[in-house]
Amino acid sequence: MRFFCSLFVLVALAGVLPAQTPLSEAQQKFAAELAATFQNAEKKNAAAVAGADGWLFFGGELRLLSLGRFWGDDAAKVSRAHKPELADPVPAILDFRQQLKARGIELVVVPVPPKAAIYPEKIVPGFDVRSTDPAATLHRFYDELRAAGIDVLDLSALFIQNRDHARGAVFCRTDSHWSGIGCVLAAQAIAEKVRSKLPQPATPKEFASEWKEVQVSGDLDGLVTHETHKPGPEKVAIQSVSRKGNGAAIEPDANSPLLLLGDSHTLVYHDFLAERAGLLDQLALQLGFAPDLIGTRGSGATPVRLNLYRRSVKDPGYLAKKKVVVWCFAAREFTEATEGWAKAPVAK
Secondary structure, three states, rough: OHHHHHHHHHHHHHHHHOOOOOOOOOHHHHHHHHHHHHHHHHHOOOOOEEEEHHHHHHHHHHHHHHHOOOOOOHHHHHHOOOHHOOHHHHHHHHHHHHHHHHHHOEEEEEOOOHHHHOOOOOOOOOOOOOOOOOOOOHHHHHHHHHHHOOEEEHHHHHHHHHEOOOOOOOOOOOOOOOOOHHHHHHHHHHHHHHHHHHHOOOOOEEEEEEEEEEEEEEOOOOOOOOOOOOOEEEEEEEEEEEOOOOOOOOOOOOOOOOOEEEOOOHOOOOOOOOOOOOHHHHHHHHHHHOOHHHHHHOOOOOOHHHHHHHHHHHHOOOOOOOOEEEEEEEHHHHHHOOOOOOOOOOOO
């Protein structure tokens, strides 16, 4: 039954979505420059490239932004998935949403924008993000997901608006993850999106927060070519959150109606690079209760959904406790997930 529902939605999209607007000359040039930059790095076996002012960029995100349409019939032509039949992310996302909906659970998909889509001038000098969209194809994809009934929370506009925030840039210069303020802004947007979908706690827990500075050795520093200048550690402002009164760290709550599911963006500043300042911590501060967490430092596409399945098999009543699943992962996963986008059951 899920197959026919998904097929109906995919066929119907052709009739409800407007024809794609061609990319502007500036957008085409941007994509071409990213493609050349990525391909040059790949020839040198480098997974990251250096931009201006000490900024480093993960090659996979540059590749995503250099591509045209990457879903539907075009997926197998451009995806890094080892199996062509798992290249298209749309069927797996629709199937996941339908399985959750059948159990009374709402899905919110939160793709983390590519860093180069927020700070494009750091990799292609002169590009103005305020006048030209550097991720037009990606945003068209989100429109198609929404037309198919997927609730997509795109953080791009929020991040662009705050890219020169007083607390710093919304992404780390030398790391592939968002910064402390980027994490806080994401949590605020997610909380605003899901608050009305969740039962309010009878007694909201009280949390205390404080801003502090930590030194971060970015994961991209070791991925550039050996002749590339390495900027070294950077200082990042984070908002540390703890329980008011005893100062205890916030732990995931298996009984929470909210599940935070995803890749390392759900873990950064919570259990690596820093502690008590991750997405889980910021959501607890915003909502007054701790979410549950299933996060992985691997792919946020298929493997993390398999982890959810394993959790529900171990605890058959697990999903009955959930009202909302927030699925957060790097947008580059749409094309760069080597495991592809397999449909996976959420329960037996």
